[in-house]
Every structure is written in C-alpha cells, then in structure tokens.
Amino acid sequence: MLKDKKIVLGITGGIAAYKAVEIASRLRQAGAEVHVIMTKEAREFVTELTFREISGNPVASDMWTPVTQWNVAHIALARLADLMLVAPATANIISKAALGIADDMLTTTLLATKAPLFFAPAMNNNMYENPVTQQRIAELRERGCHIIEPASGHLACNVNAVGRLPEPETIVAAIDQFFQGAEMLRGKKVLVTAAGTLEPIDPVRFIGNRSSGRMGYAIAEEAQQRGAEVVLISGPSALKPPSGLQRLVRVETTAQMREAVLSEFPDSDIIIKAAAVADYRPKVVAANKIKKNNAELVLELEKNPDILLELGKLKKSEQILVGFAAETQNLLEYAKTKLEKKNLDFIVANDITKPDAGFNTETNLIKILSRDGRIEEFPLLSKHKLAAIILDRIMMLRQ
Ligand code: PMT
Numbered sequence: 001m002l003k004d005k006k007i008v009l010g011i012t013g014g015i016a017a018y019k020a021v022e023i024a025s026r027l028r029q030a031g032a033e034v035h036v037i038m039t040k041e042a043r044e045f046v047t048e049l050t051f052r053e054i055s056g057n058p059v060a061s062d063m064w065t066p067v068t069q070w071n072v073a074h075i076a077l078a079r080l081a082d083l084m085l086v087a088p089a090t091a092n093i094i095s096k097a098a099l100g101i102a103d104d105m106l107t108t109t110l111l112a113t114k115a116p117l118f119f120a121p122a123m124n125n126n127m128y129e130n131p132v133t134q135q136r137i138a139e140l141r142e143r144g145c146h147i148i149e150p151a152s153g154h155l156a157c158n159v160n161a162v163g164r165l166p167e168p169e170t171i172v173a174a175i176d177q178f179f180q181g182a183e184m185l186r187g188k189k190v191l192v193t194a195a196g197t198l199e200p201i202d203p204v205r206f207i208g209n210r211s212s213g214r215m216g217y218a219i220a221e222e223a224q225q226r227g228a229e230v231v232l233i234s235g236p237s238a239l240k241p242p243s244g245l246q247r248l249v250r251v252e253t254t255a256q257m258r259e260a261v262l263s264e265f266p267d268s269d270i271i272i273k274a275a276a277v278a279d280y281r282p283k284v285v286a287a288n289k290i291k292k293n294n295a296e297l298v299l300e301l302e303k304n305p306d307i308l309l310e311l312g313k314l315k316k317s318e319q320i321l322v323g324f325a326a327e328t329q330n331l332l333e334y335a336k337t338k339l340e341k342k343n344l345d346f347i348v349a350n351d352i353t354k355p356d357a358g359f360n361t362e363t364n365l366i367k368i369l370s371r372d373g374r375i376e377e378f379p380l381l382s383k384h385k386l387a388a389i390i391l392d393r394i395m396m397l398r399q
Helices: 015-029 048-055 075-079 091-099 105-112 125-129 133-141 168-185 214-225 254-264 305-313 331-341 383-398
Strands: 004-010 033-038 083-089 116-120 151-153 159-166 189-195 228-236 245-250 270-271 278-281 300-301 318-329 348-349 366-368 375-377
Touching: 004 075, 004 105, 004 159, 004 189, 004 383, 015 083, 015 168, 033 075, 033 105, 048 168, 048 300, 075 105, 083 091, 083 105, 083 133, 091 189, 105 214, 116 168, 116 278, 125 133, 125 159, 125 331, 151 383, 159 168, 168 214, 189 214, 189 254, 189 366, 214 228, 214 270, 214 383, 228 254, 245 254, 254 305, 270 375, 305 318, 318 331, 331 348, 348 383, 366 383
Parallel strands: 004 033, 004 083, 083 116, 189 228, 189 270, 228 245, 270 318, 318 348
Antiparallel strands: 151 159, 278 300, 348 366, 366 375
C-alpha cells in the first residue's frame, strides 16, 4: 500500500530521532517517496546528511534557507503529502500542533497540510503522563489525527516505563494499515447512530439517558477515515462531529431517529446502531410547563418502536447490521437474545457497570458476539480503538 505514496516525515528533538533513520529507510524500501523535515533540535541528534541519503530527497529544516526543489517549501510539502508522520513526536511538538503554533518548517507544514496526520509520541514517562500532554493528545485525536501509542520499556532517562518510540516496523505497519483501511470502505455507505434520544414531558422537561455520543462518533470517524461515505444520525450531543461526513442528521426523539434511519437505510451498506434509544415516551406531552402541586405526579409512558428490530426485518443479505447492547446484568444472555431477535450480523455487548466503561467515558469495555456463537472479549480500551476493532470485524465479514 505504500508504493508511490508521498510521506512527509517530521523529526523532532528526542533521543529516539535515531530510529527515524530506519523508519525513513523502511518507508522508502516499501516504495514510498519520503520527504524529511527536521526541527532545529532534531539536528542536534541526527544529521540532515543522513536523511538526505536515506530518503534520496533534500531535507527541509530551515524556513529561511532556499530549497531549490520547491517554491515555498512548507506549502509545497504540505500539498504534496499523502500523509504526514511525526516520529519521534516530543511533548513540545504535540502541544504546538494541538494549539496551531507555526514557528518553524515542521509546524507550518503541519498547519498547512490537509493530509492525514500521524504522531508517534516518545518522551520521558512523566512528561507523557502529564495531564497537559494527555490533554493535547486528546485534542489532536479529536481533530482526527492518529496517535501511534508509545511502547513501554527502557527509556533514555534510565527507567522502565511508557514513553518509548515503538519499533520502526510497527510504525511503518501502522501507516501501511491506514492506507489499506482507507481503501477498504471506499464507495460504501456507512450509517451510524449515536448519542441518546430524549422524550419530552412538557416544553422544559424530558426523559433522557447518559449517552454522550462518544462511542458512535468514534465509529463514524473511523469509518470516514477508511474511505466510507458516512451518514451520522445523532441524538443531542455536545461533541464536535467528525470532519468529512457525508451527512449529519440531528434528531431528538426516538420517532425522529426512526424516520431518519429508515430513510437512509435502503442504500446503506453497513449500519451500526450505537445510539441509546429511549424505549418509552410520555403518552401525553403537556403543552405548557407542568406546575408543581402537593400531589404526586404520575407519568404514563407508552412504548417506542424498536428501530433495530425493524431494520433486522428489512435487512437485505448484502447489508451488514450491527447493534449494541448496554447492560447492567446478564450481559451475554441479553446480548445473545438481541443478536438473534434483531437479526444482526454481530452485537457489541457493553458492560456499563465497570468504571470507565459505558456512558460518557473515553474508554469502554465490550465483548463482540457473532452469529456462529463466537465471543471475543476485549480489555478496557479507548472508544477510538474499539471503533477500529468493530470496523475490522465488519471488514472480515465482507471477505
Ligand atoms: O455515547 P457514549 O457516552 O459514548 O456511550 C456509549 C453507549 C453506552 C451508549 C454505547 O456503547 C451503547 O452501548 N449503545 C447502545 C445503548 C442501548 O440503548 O442499548 P440497548 O440494549 O437498549 O439497545 C439495543 C440496540 O437496539 C442498540 O443498538 C440500540 O441502538 C437499538 N435500539 C434500542 C431501542 C429502540 N427502541 N430502538 C433501537 O434501535
């Protein structure tokens, strides 16, 4: 997948800069055209000459030295890149990139490019774990950048901890996989539902749930990055929608979500229902604010349609239908019943009782139940990582 791809490799000033030599070499051997940008600090660790020889291209580092091959070097490199990789990425470059600071060749190119951005953080473990660094990494992720997580092991500061640059082959494999993934869903329409629906009681109150939309938005973003045309149908959410969506349809109630889903469903190839849908709604919605008095207030609820159940009945053999099951007890039993009853290709069973899992968290704890009885169990992982796993499983069904 790397053949003829134009990769701009940014190198920053960390001890792991020496490993970037092998990254550049492996990329080139795999057929990629490699263009290196070094920061001033990176040049303290490795020389420009090394990268010129390894990449076969001039190295850009100084904004003010004329580079013969390009007009305005940072703009030319930003335009030319199919992908930009910063490895090693220091805490400094991560924060600068997150904030949009552009004060050298690398940061200006990062700001000017529209290519997918990969960062491979490598630094002292305390620096990596510092909430400031973690916050900036989260911001980069939110904007669609890819973070190649650092490995654990011996660090230059003589401790065994997280912060090592992963091996060059791991980094190159991640880039290769990205290009593979980017092709795999090309031309496919992926319909994702996210966040919770809410049901009005009166003009000011509603019945709702705690879904933030994080899980569904992460799936939509991952599908979009794999080349799909993504339609995201979202209940109320404070999240910024992923960029590059085909369409974002905002809804509030289950009835609105049902209407939107049914209209997008017929030409969808893959449907993933991560939304937490209200099963019941008030039978009567008061026209005016319900006034408090001394009596108890009883709300009569009526059943909402089960959208996923309907989709399971409408589903054509070439469509892939994936549901979620958020449970507080009997996780596997309830998820299995939903898998069968709703005619799904697989179901994501979500244990919402564990800390940092389920609603409104960055991480989640899931098991995937397939129709053939297989159950795959995953540790607590970020919702982004789980989104990638869910899409990998969908792609396996297509093979
Ligand atoms: O948004 P986050 O804060 O990141 O939280 C993520 C999540 C916990 C909401 C998500 O991971 C999750 O588990 N979503 C499904 C929640 C849910 O409502 O599960 P359920 O077991 O009640 O529903 C089963 C499936 O049927 C779901 O795919 C649901 O979208 C669908 N459904 C349910 C009821 C209904 N009336 N219509 C439906 O389509």
